[in-house]
Amino acid sequence: MKIKQIVLASRPHGLPTSQNFRFEEKEQKKIGEGEVLLKSWFISVDPYMRGRMNDVKSYAASFKVDEPIAGGVVAKVIESGSKSFNEGDTVFGMLPWATYCIEKAENLRKIDTKSVPPGYYLGILGMPGLTGYFGMMDIGKPKTGESVVVSGAAGAVGIVAGQIAKIQGAYVVGIAGSDDKCKLLKEQFGFDEAVNYKTSKTMKQEIASVCPKGVDVYYDNVGGEISDAVISNLNFHARVVLCGQISQYNNTEVQMGPRILPRLLTRSIMVKGFIVRDYSERFEEGFAHLTGWVKEGTIKYTQTIIHGFDKLPGTFLGLFSGKNHGKMMVEAE
Amino acid sequence: MKIKQIVLASRPHGLPTSQNFRFEEKEQKKIGEGEVLLKSWFISVDPYMRGRMNDVKSYAASFKVDEPIAGGVVAKVIESGSKSFNEGDTVFGMLPWATYCIEKAENLRKIDTKSVPPGYYLGILGMPGLTGYFGMMDIGKPKTGESVVVSGAAGAVGIVAGQIAKIQGAYVVGIAGSDDKCKLLKEQFGFDEAVNYKTSKTMKQEIASVCPKGVDVYYDNVGGEISDAVISNLNFHARVVLCGQISQYNNTEVQMGPRILPRLLTRSIMVKGFIVRDYSERFEEGFAHLTGWVKEGTIKYTQTIIHGFDKLPGTFLGLFSGKNHGKMMVEAE
Missing domain, CATH: 3.40.50.720 (NAD(P)-binding Rossmann-like Domain)
Structure with a gap:
């Protein structure tokens, strides 16, 4: 199976442009024991990712040139080599900008998409x-x-x-x-x-x-x-x-x-x-409060969803000109 | 009895000069009930006092033009109208830059000058x-x-x-x-x-x-x-x-x-x-630790003492060119 991914073509100097990204196609490997094959559904773009495009020490590790950009992704399980996940499950993970990918089960979290929209796990119920x-x-x-x-x-x-x-x-x-x-x-x-x-x-x-x-x-x-x-x-x-x-x-x-x-x-x-x-030990507390507020309607949320995997670089760049209302993301389709 | 005092003659624009200060002489009044007549001994000069010379809202109230500069002073009790103090006691208070002054007993604190030098109450054991x-x-x-x-x-x-x-x-x-x-x-x-x-x-x-x-x-x-x-x-x-x-x-x-x-x-x-x-409720704790460290020799301290009441403005100005080693003050004599 052929998959599409987006790699860092070069490090930006100043404002990034589409030239800093490159689309690639590659053959998807088979999953191994404890791994899961995922199809990307909603892919997050976040301002902090700009810092990861530089080659300087900051709070998040730098992206490597010629390797995929990565960030928060909501994905569907297509095939599972792990007892923790079944085909059809929806999961959240820090995953590459790719149409499909393979990830270890331990790095994924199953999410409930019945009571809240799946994109919320990239926004109000996410980072x-x-x-x-x-x-x-x-x-x-x-x-x-x-x-x-x-x-x-x-x-x-x-x-x-x-x-x-x-x-x-x-x-x-x-x-x-x-x-x-x-x-x-x-x-x-x-x-x-x-x-x-x-x-x-x-x-x-x-x-x-x-x-x-x-x-x-x-x-x-x-x-x-x-x-x-x-x-x-x-x-x-x-x-x-x-x-x-x-x-x-x-x-x-x-x-x-x-x-x-x-x-x-x-x-x-x-x-x-x-x-x-810095607050990773208290994530449960925060998640519980936010989930409660969202479900009871105390907190309202909005998202800007751009359709099409190929729109990812442009959508990311749009963050710096304020194109988003609330959380911005790409639906891979 | 004639006393000498130093008032704010004008607000400085930029670096203060001796022109911003004025010496005055006035007749000292008699003390009333609950008041104490004091002779200034060590008078503190501190960088924060520069802010008080401006007419802007800051953490310490502004000095008023034509009124005495004031700050930390170690003084001797000359005459007491209060049961709390006797003639000869050494006290600390926030007092005017004056050779003598009258202050309410409740605003003064008696200090022990036998085991530590009196100037320490303006420095290591003070603010x-x-x-x-x-x-x-x-x-x-x-x-x-x-x-x-x-x-x-x-x-x-x-x-x-x-x-x-x-x-x-x-x-x-x-x-x-x-x-x-x-x-x-x-x-x-x-x-x-x-x-x-x-x-x-x-x-x-x-x-x-x-x-x-x-x-x-x-x-x-x-x-x-x-x-x-x-x-x-x-x-x-x-x-x-x-x-x-x-x-x-x-x-x-x-x-x-x-x-x-x-x-x-x-x-x-x-x-x-x-x-x-901001820490006024914990002053006792801080004072106790500092006193202990000074008495046992764990903390060493130094002071720069300038002699003569008339040297006060110049000594204060010297803070801004780094003339002091440790705490700087004037001994009124």
Whole structure:
């Protein structure tokens, strides 16, 4: 059987292009003992994968040139050499960008797709959801009545982080890149206010006007000038949840910006970078809370599904121009 | 009785000068019920006082123009209208820069000057010592074998912070502004290494070479380019204790520097600004530990004492050119 896969053709310098990816065809091998043959169903694209395209030490291992890109995938079991899985099961795993693949059973997790859409395991019930949960609950810790600002608020993580802050009784403002997204945040996801950073000329003043009592928690997915504006509005004892810096991922040099340490000092502010893996021992707790909130309707979620395996590189690139509402993924078909 | 006092003549723009201070003479009033007449003995000068000269919201209230500068003072009781104090007692209080003053007894603390020098209550057994203690113990939390870097290491706080890290079993590097200070740090205060930032041309590489395993805790008193160099060497899960930013206090505008959030993110680093008052409920604990360490000789301390009340403004200004070894103060005489 022939399969299609996508490998890293070359490392990007700055913004990646389709030239950094290459489609390949190869003959699929037979499964061995304890292995499972999988057909990819939903394939995740995530901003953190940009870092893995570089050859530098970061929190996730680098992709290798001429080897497949890999990430979160929801797949169907086609053939099983393991007692743990049967043909027809739906599983989640960290898998290559390929139409089919073989994986050891121990690296797969069976998922229930009857009560929630399968793509949710790449979003609200997967890495982005857990990231929103632990960042907000363990670092942000918003109290009733506090003001919380979320950047990248209409993204896979931001939507969850903001709604969790609402559950904690906070006043929540989202920052997003279009009027459509801002409308969605307020009307569908219960944010109190939303700011379109692309049409705002004075972000610092705009944040001040929607947060008249200052900002107590800043959940940051983007960095850069948006973060400068929010940091200028932080209150005494504020917490900055450093979750993503998508505005900086494609820079080839460290950007300059206003020094923030003096403000962090004079206001006793904490900034904490994290990656969801830091909380791996508590995944069960997070997963249980998120599943409960989704099933009872307390947290709403949205996903942008692009159809066709061949669209994967373009869909990934779309993350950096904000093409997604909520979690973005490709349905392989 | 005539007394001399020093008032804020005008708010500095940038680096303060002697023009921002004015000496005044006034007639001392009589003490009332519950009040104490004090003669200033040792008067503290501290970097944080620069912030109080501005008219902006910070962690300490602003000084008022035409009113006395105030800070930590060790004083002798000359006359007492309170049962809590007797003539001849030595006390500590937050008092005006004045040769004599009257203060309510409830704002004063009697101190023991038999077993430790009186100036220690402005340093190791006062605000700077507690700042070093809580910053290092509660935020830095160095573990045995970890690498700790302290900037402003030969200052009133840095000397304590570094020695506390040594007590915790860490490898400790100090950054200071002269070869003399570096020698002192290694020979007298037990630092493992010391770097003179004034003669180093490539601080980032120099930090990398004295901390070959990277930096786990950075206790920052200075900010600016020194901090850029250390932050570039921080390890995964490093902690930055944000205690001071003396290099930035005299800036009239926010300085630009390399953006640090991306590095904090990808290495799961925490930065926490604090002020010693955040720990006021635990002062007894800190004071008890520091007193024990000083009395048993585990922590050594040094002070720079300038003689003469009239030298106060110049001594304060000297902090910004690094004129002090350890805690700097004026003996009023």
